Amino acid sequence: MTKPSFDEFLAKSIEQSDSPEHMPQPKKELWSGVERAINSEPPANASLASQQHRMSVWRQATAIAASTIVGMFAVYFSMQPATQSPVMQMSNYFEQQKQTLLVQYGSQPALTNDWQVQLQELEQAEQAIKTALENDPENAALLQMLAQVYQQQLDLINRVHQPRWQQI
DSSP, rough: OOOOOOOHHHHHHHHHSTTTTSOOOOOOOHHHHHHHHHHOOHHHHHHHHHHHHHHHHHHHHHHHHHHHHHHHHHHHHSSOOOOHHHHHHHHHHHHHOOOOOOOOTTSSSOOSHHHHHHHHHHHHHHHHHHHHHHHTTTTTHHHHHHHHHHHHHHHHHHHHOOOOOOOO
16 A cells, blocks of 8 residues: 655645535525624624723723822832921931031140030030920920020030131
C-alpha cells in the first residue's frame, strides 16, 4: 500500500466536495433565519452588552479620576508647612538667633566667666513660661514674658562678647 502525495490527496478531496451528493443541503428554515438575523436590529443582549461595556468604562474613568484627586490632595498637604503654635514659632525663631550669635562669638573670649550661668537661669525661666503656656496657649501676658526672656538671652550673649566701649 502506497501513501498518496499531498497534492493527489488535495485534488481528490476537492473533486469529492464539488459533487452534489457529498455536500448536504441546508434546510429552508435555516436560510430564512439567517436572512432575518442579517436584516433585523441587534438583539437586546447586544445592547445590554454595549451598556455594560460603557458602564465598565465609566467605572474605570471614575476610579482614575478619584485616585488622581486623592493623589493631588496628598501631594498638596505634604508640601504645606505644618502649622505651628505661636509659642513654637517664637521659640524656633529665637533659638535660631541664639545659635547664630553663639557661633558668631564662639572664637571671641567672654568678658565674664559666669555668663553661662545667667544664660542657664534665663533658659529655666523660658521653660517655666512654656509650661504655663501649655495650659493657656493664648495668654498674651505669658507670650510677652517669653519674648522678653528670649530677648534677654540674646542681649546677654551680645553684651558679654561685644561690650559697648569697644564699639566706635
